[in-house]
Amino acid sequence: MKPTSRPELFDFEGISMTHYFTDNWEKVKNFQARPDDILIATYPKAGTTWVSYILDLLYFGNDAPERQTSQPIYMRVPFLEACIQGVPSGTELADNLPTSPRLIKTHLPVQLVPKSFWEQNSRVVYVARNAKDNAVSYFHFDRMNMGEPEPGNWNTYLQKFMEGKKVFGPWFDHVNGWWEKKQTYSNLLYMFYEDLAEDTGREVERLCSFLGLSTSVEEREKITKGVQFDAMKQNKMTNYSTVPVMDFKISPFMRKGKVGDWKNHFTVAQNEQFDEVYKQKMKNTTVKFRTEI
Template sequence: MEGIDLSLLKSLSRPELFEFEGISMVQYFTDNWENIQNFKARPDDILIATYPKAGTTWVSYMLELLYFGNTEPERQTSMPIYIRVPFLESLFPGMPSGVELADNLPTTPRLIKTHLPVQLVPKSFWEQNCKVVYVARNAKDNAVSYFHFERMNMGQPDPGDWNTFLQRFMEGKKVFGPWYDHVCGYWEKKQTYSNLHYMFFEDMVEDTGREVGHLCSFLGLSTAIEERERITKSTHFDAMKQNKMTNYSTVPILDFTISPFMRKGKVGDWKNHFTVAQNEQFDEHYKQKMKNTTLQFRTEI
């Protein structure tokens, strides 16, 4: 893969968190800010938006297979997902920027991912009326997954222990800001922007095939049933966890001796992490934060 110097990436030191445009950020997502904001979206671009660790890679791979699974099968075995679906705001040493990767995507449509909250998404996506696929995951499981991700990802600040992390998560002092604002922001946007498809991680776990079907309807794809079944099988968590092109095992800033990038993909794993006291405190805080939205989540299925 040209333009990638993995040794540079390997020597990365953990960044400091700072306030940026009203949310917590690290330099790897702000250093290229002008180019991110000026990004020129095309009408057929598809933006995959999520809070970190809510099912981004999962839905990226679904879309990748829906559009290119048959026409460009060699892409699936030779190019990691993070090259096929560039991470727009990323700028890591030793790698081309997300903007550069997106600009040079040879595919139509271009699949592009972002973790930016809705208010920071480059304006051209809305101006071009691009399709946006948003995936949301319940706060408790999302927090647990994010915790393990920060433990193994040298491109993120040190999470500390679980209790420290959880308090910071509730305060919204995490990269890409508060979970609450993120999921609610896109939910509100959906009420006025019809090209936004809002998905739930829990629904995807419960019935992947059904959700692939919903995606096809939203995208106007008439994918054959057998093909949809094949995609459902390929995007099964265990299959993706074993797949070097989707499990991020080729990224040197991720320390797989601490935790895999794809850990469990379950709903309800939070019960193995939250103490009774943490759970009570979290529920109380959650009620306050989410009292003005119609958005609802399941914490078990």
């Protein structure tokens, strides 16, 4: 279903949102999580599909090979708050998942996550990506995704990013909110995109130990190979090429997947301004990011 015009941002519970993520809010808020659910949480464009695919392979890679070739990742790992005309809503897809555990993804800031996830003590994997690369990736995504507000040019976009006027709110609050949660909620694994890029095998191992999975070394190596960026970019089931709102002529959904690509976009002045804002917004948190590896 191709939207005719791009959606507008509006304030929703203190967060910038579009109607695609609030239209089904009652059902999202009252969503019934299960103890064995695994919630994959990220700010947009921080490695969501990557980690979703790793988890999908860890749990179901062997049992159901046809699942890997016939079902796109967004059907296997429903996007909880998504509500787009013409396709089943995220809550509906999640409720009807035949798998156990259910893998569910969200971009919600921690305070908006359905309470049942905490009550059921479900496991949560949060992935964070450094702000500069995240901003660049989000910019290119918004250019090609007609379901997103009009991004404008890179400079305007960066200003909006610093002000937190992006769908799902400010990057700063998002990564900090989830970092705080980790201090009090032990079933949360906080991962970094940069670590995944640096040594995918090591991070897959971390995931296995967090989830209590005894996956063989061979199995882990096979998965690590299958989830390399170029393999996923070519894979129709993970590269989102089947989604009509995305215009691949403008930019692919999976563009580069690099750490440090921000250097090709930020001017010296933009970088200085960004560093100032960053210092301000991140002064009370202990979470540390790498902008290159």
